[in-house]
Amino acid sequence: MLKVKDLHKSYQVGKETYRVLKGIDLQVEKGEFVAVMGPSGSGKSTLLNCISCYIPFEKGSIKLGGEELKDLDETALAGVRNEKLGFVFQDFMLLDGLSVRENILMPRIIKGNVGKEGEALADRLLEMFGITHIEHKYPADISGGERQRTAVARALMNSPYVILADEPTGNLDSKSSRAVIESFIQAKETLQATIFMVTHDSFSASFCDRVILLKDGQIYKTLVRKGKRIEFQDELLDEIKEMSGEE
Amino acid sequence: MMKNMTDVFRMLRSYNKKNYRLYVICTFLSTMLITAFGMMMYAPTVRQVLPEGGDSRKQVMMIFVLAAVGCLVFVIYGGSLFYRMKSREMGTLMALGTPKKVLAKRLLSEMSALCLISGAAGTMAGVGLACAIWQIFRLCIVDSRQMQLVFDYRALLIALVFLLFILLSAFIQGALFLKRTNIMEVINESRRSEPVKEVPSWYGIAGVALVFAGAVLGYGHSGFFINLFHWYPPAIFNILYLPIFVGLYMLMLRIVVRKGSKRHPYKGIIARNMMKFQGRQTVNNMLVLTVLLAGAAFGIFYIPMMGTNLLMSTKSWEFDYQFRYRQDQDILSKVDLYGLAKEHGVTIRDYSEVPVINLARDGENFVEDDNNKYHYEYEEMLEEADFISESGYEKITGEEISIEKGCFGVIANENTASYIISRDVELITNVETGETLPVKFKEELYHEMMAGRYYVLNDEDFDRISRGLSDEWRETLVSFRVDKDKYGFANALFNEIVDHTGKECEFPDYYDRVVKMRDERETGVYWGDTKEATKISFADRDSSDFRLYWKYMPQFRELELHDFVRSLAVFLMIFLFIAIICMAAAMLIAYTRCLTIAINSKQVFDDLARLGAGPRYLFGAVREQIGKIYLVPSGIGFALMYILYLMIMYANDGSFTRNELLGVGVCLGVVFLLCGIVYAGYRYTRKKVLEILGIFTKTNTKR
Ligand SMILES: Nc1ncnc2c1ncn2[C@@H]1O[C@H](COP(=O)(O)OP(=O)(O)OP(=O)(O)O)[C@@H](O)[C@H]1O
Ligand SMILES: [Mg+2]
Numbered sequence: 001m002l003k004v005k006d007l008h009k010s011y012q013v014g015k016e017t018y019r020v021l022k023g024i025d026l027q028v029e030k031g032e033f034v035a036v037m038g039p040s041g042s043g044k045s046t047l048l049n050c051i052s053c054y055i056p057f058e059k060g061s062i063k064l065g066g067e068e069l070k071d072l073d074e075t076a077l078a079g080v081r082n083e084k085l086g087f088v089f090q091d092f093m094l095l096d097g098l099s100v101r102e103n104i105l106m107p108r109i110i111k112g113n114v115g116k117e118g119e120a121l122a123d124r125l126l127e128m129f130g131i132t133h134i135e136h137k138y139p140a141d142i143s144g145g146e147r148q149r150t151a152v153a154r155a156l157m158n159s160p161y162v163i164l165a166d167e168p169t170g171n172l173d174s175k176s177s178r179a180v181i182e183s184f185i186q187a188k189e190t191l192q193a194t195i196f197m198v199t200h201d202s203f204s205a206s207f208c209d210r211v212i213l214l215k216d217g218q219i220y221k222t223l224v225r226k227g228k229r230i231e232f233q234d235e236l237l238d239e240i241k242e243m244s245g246e247e
Numbered sequence: 248m249m250k251n252m253t254d255v256f257r258m259l260r261s262y263n264k265k266n267y268r269l270y271v272i273c274t275f276l277s278t279m280l281i282t283a284f285g286m287m288m289y290a291p292t293v294r295q296v297l298p299e300g301g302d303s304r305k306q307v308m309m310i311f312v313l314a315a316v317g318c319l320v321f322v323i324y325g326g327s328l329f330y331r332m333k334s335r336e337m338g339t340l341m342a343l344g345t346p347k348k349v350l351a352k353r354l355l356s357e358m359s360a361l362c363l364i365s366g367a368a369g370t371m372a373g374v375g376l377a378c379a380i381w382q383i384f385r386l387c388i389v390d391s392r393q394m395q396l397v398f399d400y401r402a403l404l405i406a407l408v409f410l411l412f413i414l415l416s417a418f419i420q421g422a423l424f425l426k427r428t429n430i431m432e433v434i435n436e437s438r439r440s441e442p443v444k445e446v447p448s449w450y451g452i453a454g455v456a457l458v459f460a461g462a463v464l465g466y467g468h469s470g471f472f473i474n475l476f477h478w479y480p481p482a483i484f485n486i487l488y489l490p491i492f493v494g495l496y497m498l499m500l501r502i503v504v505r506k507g508s509k510r511h512p513y514k515g516i517i518a519r520n521m522m523k524f525q526g527r528q529t530v531n532n533m534l535v536l537t538v539l540l541a542g543a544a545f546g547i548f549y550i551p552m553m554g555t556n557l558l559m560s561t562k563s564w565e566f567d568y569q570f571r572y573r574q575d576q577d578i579l580s581k582v583d584l585y586g587l588a589k590e591h592g593v594t595i596r597d598y599s600e601v602p603v604i605n606l607a608r609d610g611e612n613f614v615e616d617d618n619n620k621y622h623y624e625y626e627e628m629l630e631e632a633d634f635i636s637e638s639g640y641e642k643i644t645g646e647e648i649s650i651e652k653g654c655f656g657v658i659a660n661e662n663t664a665s666y667i668i669s670r671d672v673e674l675i676t677n678v679e680t681g682e683t684l685p686v687k688f689k690e691e692l693y694h695e696m697m698a699g700r701y702y703v704l705n706d707e708d709f710d711r712i713s714r715g716l717s718d719e720w721r722e723t724l725v726s727f728r729v730d731k732d733k734y735g736f737a738n739a740l741f742n743e744i745v746d747h748t749g750k751e752c753e754f755p756d757y758y759d760r761v762v763k764m765r766d767e768r769e770t771g772v773y774w775g776d777t778k779e780a781t782k783i784s785f786a787d788r789d790s791s792d793f794r795l796y797w798k799y800m801p802q803f804r805e806l807e808l809h810d811f812v813r814s815l816a817v818f819l820m821i822f823l824f825i826a827i828i829c830m831a832a833a834m835l836i837a838y839t840r841c842l843t844i845a846i847n848s849k850q851v852f853d854d855l856a857r858l859g860a861g862p863r864y865l866f867g868a869v870r871e872q873i874g875k876i877y878l879v880p881s882g883i884g885f886a887l888m889y890i891l892y893l894m895i896m897y898a899n900d901g902s903f904t905r906n907e908l909l910g911v912g913v914c915l916g917v918v919f920l921l922c923g924i925v926y927a928g929y930r931y932t933r934k935k936v937l938e939i940l941g942i943f944t945k946t947n948t949k950r
Contacts (some may be wrong), residue, residue, distance in 0.1 A: 022475045054342060054430040075346050075429070089456025093339045097262025098255065106255070114250050155345075188848065 001030040001194045002051070002162055005062030008075070009043075009050055021057070022044045028162070033195045035205040038214030039244060044198040045090060047214070048164050049075065052085055053077055056235065059124050065161060082110050086155030086193075088165035092147045094139040096219070100150050101135040107158040118157075125153040128183055143188040144171040152180050156187055164189065165197040171205045181207050206233035215243055252345075256353050259336060266332045267361065269839065273325030275365040275372070275411055276835060277318035280828045281409045282373025283380070284311055285402035289823055290381075293817055302732070310542050310825050311783045315330035315409065317832045318537045324532070324836070328843060330424045331437050337424070338434030351425050356419045366410040372405065384820045399855060451501040457494025458887070464490065466894065495537060495883065499530050502879055532840045533880050539833035540884035546825035548892050551913035553818060561807050563660075563695045565644070568737070569726045570801030571603060571742060575718035578747050584725075587743065591736035593729045596680045602640035603722040604713045608632040609674040627683075628676050631761045634702045635724065638708035643726050646693060650705045660698035661904055667699040678761065680715040684708060696802060698727075737805035742752050744801060745788050755783050755796040830921070833880070834928045838935075841873050845936040852940045865942045873936055877929040885918050 009021040020043040027033050036044050049055045050129055053069050062069045064084060072080065081087075086107075087147045102109075104125060108118040128133040129149040134142055139150070148171050155163050163184065169177035181204050187193040197208070200242045205211050213220040220243055225232045260267060287293055288311065297304040340350060402565045427433055465488030472478045572578040579587070581600070588595050609630035615621045635643075640658075650656050656669050670688045677683075692703060704712070713721070729736070756773070763773040774780060783793045793802060794810055815929045852865055892914060903911070937943055 049431050055432070056429060075348065078341070078344045078346040080344070081342065085344070087342060089342075093335075093342065095255075095259065095336060095339055095489070097259040097336070102255075102258070109251060109255055110340070110343055110349075112251065181328055 001032070001065060002026075002196065003061075003063040004051065004059040005063075007047070007062070009046055009055070009057040009060075014200060020217050021050065024060070024217075024219060026212060026219065028194055028196055029165055030161075030194055031192045032210065033184060033189055033208045034195070034197070035198065035211045036198045036214055037202070037205055037210040037211055037240065038220070042214045042216045044214055045166050047067040048087075048166050048196070048198055051079065051164060052087055052164055062136070081160055082107055084161045086158065086160035086163040088148075088151050088155045088168045090166040090170065092139070092151045094147060094150060094154075096139050099136050099138055100131060100142065100146075103139070103150055104153045104157060104185075106154060109157065121157065122153075128186075129153050145176045147175060148172055149176060151178065152183060156183065156193075159167060159187075159191050160193065162194045162196060165195065167198055167200065169199060169201055174203070177201070177204060180204075202233050202236045205236055206230070211236060213239060213243060251347060252353070252493075255356070257897060258443050260357070263333070263336075266329055269756055270329040271361055271365040272324050273322050273835075273839075274362055275369040276831070277322050277413070278366045278369030278410055279373040279376060279405055280831060281315060281318055282370045282402060283377040283602035284314065284373075284824065284828055285405035286374060286377035286399070287381075287404075287821060289402045293821060297821070307825065309822060310545060310829070313538060313542045313912070314825065314828045314832060315837075317535055318409075318738070318831065319416070319537050321413060321415050321832055321836050321839075323420070326420045328415050328839070330420055332437035334424070334433050338436070341430050341433060347425055352422070354421050354425065355418060358421055359414060362410065362414045362417055365369075366406075370403065370406045370410070373550070374402075377402075380820065380824065384816060391902060399616075426866060446501050448501070450497045454494040454496070454498030454501060457490040457497065458493075461488050461490030461492075462891070462894070463495060464488070466791065466891075469942065478619050485710050492534070496530065496534055497878060499537075501532050503530055503533075503875065527877070529844075532836055533876060536836055536876075536880035537884040537887075539829045539836070540881050540921075540925075541831035541888045543826040543833065544885050544918065544926055546822040546829065547917050547921065548736050548888065548914045549822045550819055551917060552592065552892070552896075552907075552910040558694070561804055561811070564725045564802070564804055565599070565694065565696050566733050566802075567728050567804045568740070568801070569696055569724070570803075571722045571724045572744065572748065572799055572800070573719065573752055574721040574723055576752060577783050578723075579743055583743075584740070588729065588736060591733055591739065593731060593733055593736045595727050595729050598727040599643050599725070601635055601642055601724045602713075603639075603724050604634050604709070604716055605631050605720045605722065605760075606634055606712065607676040607678050608672045608702075609676075610669060610671060626765070627674060628678070628761055628765065632672070632675065632702055633700060633722070634675075634704050634709065634712075636704055637706050639709075640692065640703050640722075641722070641943055643697075648692060648703070650689060650703055652708060653684075654705065655686045656690050656692045656703035657688065658694050658697045658699070658701045658703065659691045660695050668702075672702070675712065677712050677714075677716055678720060678764075679717060682712055682714070684712050696939035732805050734805045734809050737803040737809075741803060741806055742788070743802060744799075745785055748785070748799065752799055753785055754798055755781060756798045756800075757796075758798060762852070783854050818925040830924065837876055837880075837928065838932050839935055840876055841932045842939070844872060844876075845869075845939040847939060852942070856941075862942050864935070865940070869933065869936055869940065869942065873929065877925055877932070881925045883924065887912065889918060 004222060005026055007021050007024040008019075009153050010019040012018075016225045024047060036047065038044055046055070050057045053062070054071075067080075068078065069077065095106065098106070101122060104122050105118060107116045108121075123132075126135050128151065131146055131149050131153070134146060140148055142150075148168060152168055153167070155165070165184075168180050168184075172180060184193075184195050184197070185207065188195060190206065195208075197204070199205050206225075209225055210232075211223045211225075213223070221239060223232075223235060223239060288307070297307060324670050337350060337354075341347070424433075463771075468484055468487050498915070581598070585595060608630060609625070609627045610813075611623040612626045612629055613621060634655075637648060640656075641647060648656070655672065657670055659668065672686060672688065675684050677688055686704075686708075691791040718904050758775045758780075763775060766773040781796065785793075786791050852868075855865060892910065896903060897909065
């Protein structure tokens with residue numbers, strides 16, 4: 001489904017060049033739920049932004065459903081973003097002028113087909129995330145967790161192939177976190193959605209099929225879940241400890 | 248229920264009303280000011296008072312261009328602010344997969360609608376403003392038939408061109424905004440800042456040095472080349488003024504990012520660092536502010552300088568009336584004159600009639616070579632000069648003088664420099680008989696009214712050299728005083744004189760028959776007869792050109808005062824208007840800049856308040872920032888203009904005359920007034936900023 005090959009990205013600040021991603025290779029199969037973990041500043045957000053082509057990168061290839069994103073023109077890329085990708089940002093990126101419901105409907109509005117079906121889906125998502133009671137409120141008047149749930153609901157609106165989520169549970173209490181993760185799992189199961197999520201939280205990560213550990217812009221290790229969730233969480237905690245202990 | 252992108256954009260618009268309002272205000276005010284200015288520039292009265300190609304017109308145009316550029320910068324700044332505030336929203340829409348075409352279409356149609364509506368409203372308001380100001384001037388100062396404001400479509404053309412500029416800049420900004428492919432950059436645009444790096448301390452000194460260098464080079468270079476190399480530098484050399492702007496930029500950069508003192512390294516650290524963070528933009532804004540405020544000062548200074556000069560010089564006239572006419576002209580006789588006076592209920596006294604002769608004088612002729620160089624050649628018959636006799640002078644002035652044979656005196660006042668009337672005359676020639684007379688400069692005679700116009704000869708010399716001279720080269724100079732002077736009489740007499748003067752005297756002051764003879768002999772054409780030379784016409788006898796340049800223009804105090812009030816009113820209006828435009832543009836820029844700073848740093852202030860900073864401390868930080876934005880440009884702008892004026896006054900004649908000193912004094916008062924206005928603007932802005940930041944209000948830590 002998603003195939004990243006030899007991805008390189010560096011930032012230019014003044015005269016200095018900071019190499020952030022130093023050759024990332026990864027592959028996510030359809031219907032897989034993958035998490036990326038790693039210390040702060042290791043390039044997780046950068047990786048997600050590159051995958052969605054929000055930022056340019058120097059070298060590498062990104063294939064989504066066999067389509068090379070690098071070769072697409074802007075219009076085609078916009079279409080991909082709208083229909084095939086769902087994105088949850090670290091800082092929500094809701095439109096402050098629109099209500100919660102309208103924000104959730106946004107991908108459909110852009111596509112130009114809200115319709116009865118769209119409204120119904122919005123109702124379902126609102127209910128699923130427990131935000132029906134605030135559907136007419138505006139982002140400025142709701143809590144961080146509510147905003148996050150709105151953002152996740154929006155990402156699910158167009159039934160995307162791949163959901164890219166940057167710390168979707170970062171601002172949530174454990175109950176809401178669970179709701180988000182469960183919604184991902186539900187999307188995965190009912191829509192065969194592929195989920196690629198960045199997280200700090202080993203609890204959330206432990207729900208995944210696979211966890212990629214990122215360090216200094218390179219893949220440090222990939223852990224595959226074999227057994228129970230609790231065991232996987234412990235394994236993750238140990239690995240993370242080991243990874244940071246090496247320094 | 249919201250169903251499509253049109254709805255989305257409508258809702259976002261209503262949510263972001265403030266952004267739109269700011270941009271609309273920017274374009275509205277700029278087009279209003281520009282339109283009003285254009286209306287003013289195309290009014291016939293203004294065109295008459297500021298003749299084409301004259302210095303005043305050039306200066307007004309220069310300031311107009313400055314103001315227009317200022318307004319444009321203001322609009323561009325408003326546009327960039329607009330896009331900046333919109334960037335997060337646009338970035339989000341892009342990230343959600345909205346095609347750029349859709350965004351571009353929406354954004355550009357929004358922008359054009361905004362520009363067109365506010366521009367059209369601004370244009371109408373500008374017309375209204377011009378009419379209103381004009382009407383106020385008519386009511387308060389002077390009302391004559393000439394003071395009429397005629398609606399000229401060319402003024403609208405200026406507004407239209409300006410509007411197109413605004414649209415163009417909005418489109419270019421929009422295109423640049425949408426062109427970017429880095430969506431994260433678009434999203435984070437509103438948080439981006441361009442901090443200024445440390446500026447070395449020599450920047451301040453170097454800046455001041457550059458400003459001075461620019462002023463000296465720009466102002467002095469032509470004199471330098473003319474005097475030393477006998478070469479006229481072309482206009483491109485005016486780029487020598489450029490160091491002024493570079494210097495100003497460096498100086499301001501230094502002021503903005505100055506480090507704290509050694510003793511109190513943390514004093515004012517908040518304000519300093521915040522300024523530094525908004526560095527480049529702020530300094531750019533401050534530079535534009537400085538230029539605009541200097542323009543305002545320029546406009547305002549013009550009025551007292553010109554006013555005091557003119558008013559003082561007519562006050563010191565010895566006679567109420569003095570005029571001269573060629574003796575071949577059939578001008579009214581003394582009897583007619585007394586009759587006319589009687590008709591108007593005016594009594595004439597101290598009447599005198601004195602003969603004047605026009606001779607040729609010798610001197611160095613200025614010869615232009617190729618490539619802008621020049622040299623001098625001696626000519627026996629260089630140009631016309633007007634002579635009266637020793638006894639004639641005594642008759643007019645009642646003052647006893649003695650000019651020896653072979654000598655001459657020059658009538659002067661304290662303003663009469665040697666280029667106005669030469670002291671280096673050694674030979675004079677009767678043009679018709681060829682008779683010559685070698686002469687030597689003896690003394691200066693002081694007379695305000697005749698200053699710079701006449702040479703005085705010994706009676707015997709005068710008789711000898713004028714022998715055989717026809718009436719074409721002879722004039723009569725009439726002087727008198729009156730009791731109970733009236734404008735009606737002055738005007739009637741002026742018309743009488745013009746009506747009785749023939750076509751052969753319908754030429755301007757610089758038209759010189761001696762030069763004409765030589766030129767026609769040497770090259771076949773006299774420049775004064777070509778199309779290039781300014782012409783005057785009896786039909787336009789009320790125009791400023793005619794009154795300024797007609798060779799036989801009478802000097803009537805009442806007429807002059809009346810004219811003066813009329814031209815002064817127009818000047819007053821134009822320059823006041825320039826000042827208003829520049830001031831308004833400057834204040835608006837400063838205000839918006841400060842509000843941006845406030846909005847951008849709200850978070851910092853909230854955090855500081857939560858960390859326990861008291862309102863006093865926060866107020867200090869606000870004051871330091873806002874204060875700098877107002878104080879630095881106004882201080883530098885006004886001081887620069889003032890010094891420039893002093894320089895011009897001094898360079899004119901190498902000293903300050905009484906009138907100039909008076910004008911300079913009045914200008915100082917004007918500076919105080921302007922500072923008062925700036926201060927009022929500063930106080931208002933500060934109040935608004937404090938409101939935004941919630942300092943000194945009850946809801947101190949409200950977000
Ligand atoms: N726009 C940018 N310009 C310059 N450097 C950047 C930019 N964005 C990120 N970086 C740098 O790149 C590195 C990786 O940043 P990134 O945001 O990808 O980290 P992260 O793994 O998401 O961290 P966190 O877990 O804290 O979100 C960091 O060192 C950061 O300073
Ligand atoms: Mg991150």
